[in-house]
Amino acid sequence: INKVFTELYILGDTVIQNAANSGVGHAVIQIAAAKGIQTINVIRDRPELQQLSDRLTALGATHVITEETLRRPEMKELFKSCPRPKLALNGVGGKSATELLRHLQSGGSMVTYGGMAKQPVTVPVSALIFKDVKIRGFWVTQWKRDNKHDEDTLRNMLDELCILIRAGKLSAPACTEVSLQDFRKALENAMKPYVSTKQVFVM
Ligand SMILES: NC(=O)c1ccc[n+]([C@@H]2O[C@H](COP(=O)([O-])OP(=O)(O)OC[C@H]3O[C@@H](n4cnc5c(N)ncnc54)[C@H](OP(=O)(O)O)[C@@H]3O)[C@@H](O)[C@H]2O)c1
Structure with missing residues (x-):
């Protein structure tokens, strides 16, 4: 996440993610905030929704919305104040992933790293044809295997995260x-x- 944000994203860009209250989600919020990237964070509705929304906002979340809001027309209002996301991070799958895709900008990517809903990802044909969205997966274990001979890549990534931790900008869940x-x-x-x-x- 840190490497992608550093190399591909510029100040003010937007990333959308579901499972925003997960350990991964908290890390995404904090790393993005440290780099000036806006986040739209999707969580499940629950009792004490406001408290969770406040906690994620305190971590650096730009917007916190529920899965239900993600499907509503009021999303148009949200995109008046921030650009459509270039990247969607999907840790849920199923309907939630399809809804994330709908909000990507043309040519944007959705990276699936988890499947908490245990439902397949369905990609609307229109998103592929008219928006040319890219659908990718990510598994950190494979990434480490692929980079095991490139010590600098792994070390630099960990060094950058340690700098954020020491600066109080990245904390564990x-x-x-x-x-x-x-x-x-x-x-x-x-x-x-x-x-x-x-x-x-x-x-
Ligand atoms: N690909 C990789 O390299 C990689 C690396 C690490 C983790 N992962 C995967 O990433 C995912 C998150 O891991 P984590 O350790 O960060 O998890 P975690 O802290 O245990 O959090 C799990 C999250 O999933 C949400 N969730 C559970 N069931 C859901 C459903 N049916 N619909 C929507 N949201 C649901 C929970 O939401 P509530 O807060 O509403 O309960 C919670 O926020 C897991 O699937 C894990 O296997 C992948």
Whole structure:
């Protein structure tokens, strides 16, 4: 994410992402904000929606919207104040991914890195023909394998992230520490929606 934002994006560009409350989503918000890139962050509706929206805004999110809003005509209003995104980051799949695609600018890309909804990505034919959108995938493990002989690439990326961390611009997602004996509780919590914290075993 950091490398792509550094090399391809300019101040004021927009990125749209779903699963914005995930660990990945929090990192995207913070890295983008540090580079002056605007983010449109899609989350699931929930009780305490406003609190989550406030938390993501405090992290640096430009806009926080629900999956339902993503489908509504009021999105047109949003694009009066920021350009249509060049990049969509999809960690959900299904309808959510299709809706992200609808808002990309012509020639924009959607990168799928996760499939939390366990539904395939459906691409409207019109998006391919008339907007020439690019559909790609990303797997960090493969990226590391591909770059294992290029130590500079990996090191430079980690160095840049460390600079952001030291500057207080990038923090890890919230964690709940659970002892290993309580693994059932940790698994149950990890399966619940809207929990917003990682379950970390203490050994
Ligand atoms: N490709 C790669 O290299 C790579 C690397 C790391 C992670 N991943 C993948 O990225 C995804 C996110 O990982 P993470 O560790 O950041 O996750 P995480 O912190 O556990 O967060 C999961 C997120 O998914 C959302 N979610 C769950 N079910 C959903 C559904 N049915 N519809 C919409 N949103 C849903 C949750 O939303 P709520 O907040 O509403 O509960 C939560 O924000 C996972 O699929 C993971 O496998 C891929």
